[in-house]
Amino acid sequence: MAYQKGVLGISLITNWMIPSTSSKSNDDAAQRAIDFMFGWFWDPIALGDYPLSMRALVGERLPKFTKEQSIMLKGSYDFLGLNYYTTNYVHNAPSKSNIVSYKTDSQANQTAVKNGKLIGPQVKSIIIQPFHSSLL
Structure with missing residues (x-):
């Protein structure tokens, strides 16, 4: 940090997500799960807005950044501390309910068992559940 002269950082936690099977729908679900766990906090400060998948699935329930807020947020960090502990299998799980929640918004079910x-x-x-190959 002294070398970079970093002043402001953020420490985030995330799980890594891998598709439970090799399919486009599960690949997409794994990415959505990452978006909802990591991108929810990282994308606004790195890119100026929430992940596209969150904006599409959460819709009006997700606060919107003004242009000024987006500009202010984008790049507003000097370094990222990332805590990673486990990996999950993920499969596509379109919501079959009118009940909306963080648990169903991503339309992705996570499990450590396959x-x-x-x-x-x-x-x-x-x-x-340690899964070291996801760190490689």
């Missing part, structure tokens, strides 16, 4: 097997070795935490 075909009865955990994505990574079991550790003492029930919510963390």
Whole structure:
């Protein structure tokens, strides 16, 4: 940080998401899951707006940035601290309900289990599944 003369940073947490099967719908769902977990906070300060998938799926419930706010936000950080602990399988899950919530907006279901097997070795935490190849 001293070398970069960074002053303002942000530390975000995210899971990595991989499609549960090789299909366009699951590829898209994995990207939406990343958008909703990481992009929700990162995209406004990096790009000046929420991810396109969030804007499309959340619609009017998602606050809109004015042009001035967008300009002010974009690039307003010196560095990013990223906390990453686990990876999830993701499959496409179009909402079948009129009930809207953060849990259903992304239209992506996440799980650490596929075909009865955990994505990574079991550790003492029930919510963390190490999957090191997603870091490569």
